[in-house]
Amino acid sequence: MKKLTLNSILISLxxxxxxxxxxxxxxxxxPIPGLKLGLANIVTMFALFYLDIPSxxxxxxxxCVLASLIFGGMSSLIYSLSGAFFALVVMIMLKLGYEKAFxxxxxSMGGAAAHNSGQIVAASLMMKNMAVFAYLPVLLITGLVTxxxxxxIAMNLFxxxxxxxxxxx
Amino acid sequence: xxxxxxxxxxxxxxxxxxxxxxxVLVAALLAAAIxxxxxxxxxxxxxxxxIVLERIELNKVSxxxxxxxxxxxxxxxxxxxxxxxFLSAECPDxxxxxxxxIDKPGQIAVCLPAGVIIKIxxxxxxxxxxxx
Numbered sequence: 001m002k003k004l005t006l007n008s009i010l011i012s013l014x015x016x017x018x019x020x021x022x023x024x025x026x027x028x029x030x031p032i033p034g035l036k037l038g039l040a041n042i043v044t045m046f047a048l049f050y051l052d053i054p055s056x057x058x059x060x061x062x063x064c065v066l067a068s069l070i071f072g073g074m075s076s077l078i079y080s081l082s083g084a085f086f087a088l089v090v091m092i093m094l095k096l097g098y099e100k101a102f103x104x105x106x107x108s109m110g111g112a113a114a115h116n117s118g119q120i121v122a123a124s125l126m127m128k129n130m131a132v133f134a135y136l137p138v139l140l141i142t143g144l145v146t147x148x149x150x151x152x153i154a155m156n157l158f159x160x161x162x163x164x165x166x167x168x169x
Numbered sequence: 170x171x172x173x174x175x176x177x178x179x180x181x182x183x184x185x186x187x188x189x190x191x192x193v194l195v196a197a198l199l200a201a202a203i204x205x206x207x208x209x210x211x212x213x214x215x216x217x218x219x220i221v222l223e224r225i226e227l228n229k230v231s232x233x234x235x236x237x238x239x240x241x242x243x244x245x246x247x248x249x250x251x252x253x254x255f256l257s258a259e260c261p262d263x264x265x266x267x268x269x270x271i272d273k274p275g276q277i278a279v280c281l282p283a284g285v286i287i288k289i290x291x292x293x294x295x296x297x298x299x300x301x
Contacts, residue, residue, distance in 0.1 A: 140193075
């Protein structure tokens with residue numbers, strides 16, 4: 001029961017984050033469809049590290065579905081789900097090397113790159129046109145920047161969390 | 170005594186650098202494969218939901234003109250000598266219009282909501298001299 005509550009809170013937090021980042025006009029800086037900060041990934045990483053893999057998957061999928069229902073659309077659901085799926089797979093794999101080879105930065109960068117690749121694959125399948133792959137090199141590089149940005153936030157969040165470990169789950 | 174804490178913590182490990190380098194390498198290889206700069210002719214291909222609407226030889230455009238496309242989110246594309254752009258669109262995100270002019274082979278401008286893609290293809294004439 002406690003887990004259900006915690007997961008629900010995390011889903012709503014992720015929803016708020018994906019809503020807030022819509023107001024950050026990254027698209028004016030680099031006008032590419034699908035470019036975003038990926039703040040909601042902080043929640044996914046939190047679930048991945050402090051809860052379990054099923055929770056992380058549930059939270060991510062429900063966040064994508066709800067975000068698309070509220071302010072996206074059908075096509076944005078397909079893009080974000082396929083991006084989220086690729087990102088989760090890569091992050092779960094990279095997590096195996098956490099604190100051995102990778103810090104959160106590596107995991108987050110890998111997740112961002114996987115997310116962008118997933119989006120482009122979905123877009124090219126949806127539009128039946130390979131031309132959208134021209135965006136991938138740019139998205140991979142911007143993904144590095146946003147991945148490092150969200151990793152720094154997550155790293156400090158995790159640190160504060162470890163320091164005040166009052167909550168038990 | 171109060172220990173001063175850093176404002177932001179950032180701890181990197183060797184694997185992070187590997188991930189970084191691999192992504193940069195993949196991006197560079199993809200970019201090299203997609204953007205060809207040594208093309209002689211530039212052809213803009215406008216397609217909507219994978220149906221080609223127009224093929225324009227951009228180098229042969231003398232007067233700027235515009236092309237309309239229709240559907241759920243209609244818009245206007247402007248063609249000029251050597252370049253092309255989304256002039257206006259009724260899509261919600263306006264990413265296509267913000268893309269601005271594109272003028273290099275391999276470049277694309279996309280309006281995802283409308284399903285419209287403008288792609289510039291380079292045509293290389295591999296012939297050096299034609300002897301008649």
